[in-house]
Amino acid sequence: MITCSVSEQLRITEIFYSLQGETSRVGLPTVFVRLTGCPLRCSYCDTAYAFSGGQNMTVAEILTAVARHHTRYVTVTGGEPLAQKNSLLLLSALCDAGYEVSLETSGALDVSSVDVRVMKVLDIKTPASGEVKKNLWSNLTALHAHDEIKFVLCNESDYIWAKQVLRERDLVDKCTVLFSPAQDQLSPTVLADWILRDSLPVRLQVQLHKLLWGNQQGK
Known part of the structure; x- marks a missing residue:
């Protein structure tokens, strides 16, 4: 049992149970812990x-909430989870509790201290995101x-930019790379055609949860 002090709290927007809509774990029943x-x-x-x-919730309270759902998969997301320093403690505590844990992070904050057992899903911001810098x-x-x-x-310019980054930084030699179309901005079919045309060694990601439930929160 983990005992947490007042200082070991995190600001939580929601904790909910759904199907994983993204990454290589798509479709798996997952508890999502969304940090504020x-x-x-x-x-x-x-x-x-x-x-x-x-x-505000302590790590112990979060673990109790997660345990109410009988699944082995937990995703810590946001917001940006790493903006809260105690997110590192939470990630390790979830791993210690036996869960297979993934972290969804913007790629703007240092991930070097994240528990190695956690699957990091690192978002590289494109020009059209407005946050490429x-x-x-x-x-x-x-x-x-x-x-x-x-x-x-978001568009073909983003795609061309991402292809260049993919090549210049040898990303496919590091880990799985996902290309995801921004909702209502780029057609998944168009993106699929580009990937096939260019024989890119990437995985097309279509957000399953939005196909099933639209933009409903807590899904």
Whole structure:
């Protein structure tokens, strides 16, 4: 049993149970722990409701909430989870409790201290996101084979830019790379055609949860 002091709290927007809609774990029943707050303002953000509000919870309280759902998979997301220093403690505590844990992070904050057992899903911001200057490229050296890199693409210019980054930084030699179309901005079919035309060694990611439930929060 983990005993947490008052200082070991996090600001939580929501904890919910759903199907994983992204990454190589797509379709798996997963508990999502959404932390409050984010230093970025991406043009396509679909979780602006997590920028503020929420409630303080200790790591022990979060573990209790997660345990109510009988699944082995937990995703810590945001907002930007790493904006809260105690997120590192939470990630390790979840791993210690036996869960297979993934972290969804913007790629703007240092990931080198994240527990190696965690699958890091690192978002590389494209020009159309409006936050391309926030990419912390040194994060690429902290990735392992089980981690994943995600590009959210808004248009063909983003695609061309991502192809260049893919090649120049040898990303496919590091881990799985995901290309995801921004909702209502780039057709998944068009992106699929580009990937096939160029024989890119990337995985097309279509957000399963939005196909099933639209933009409903807590899904």
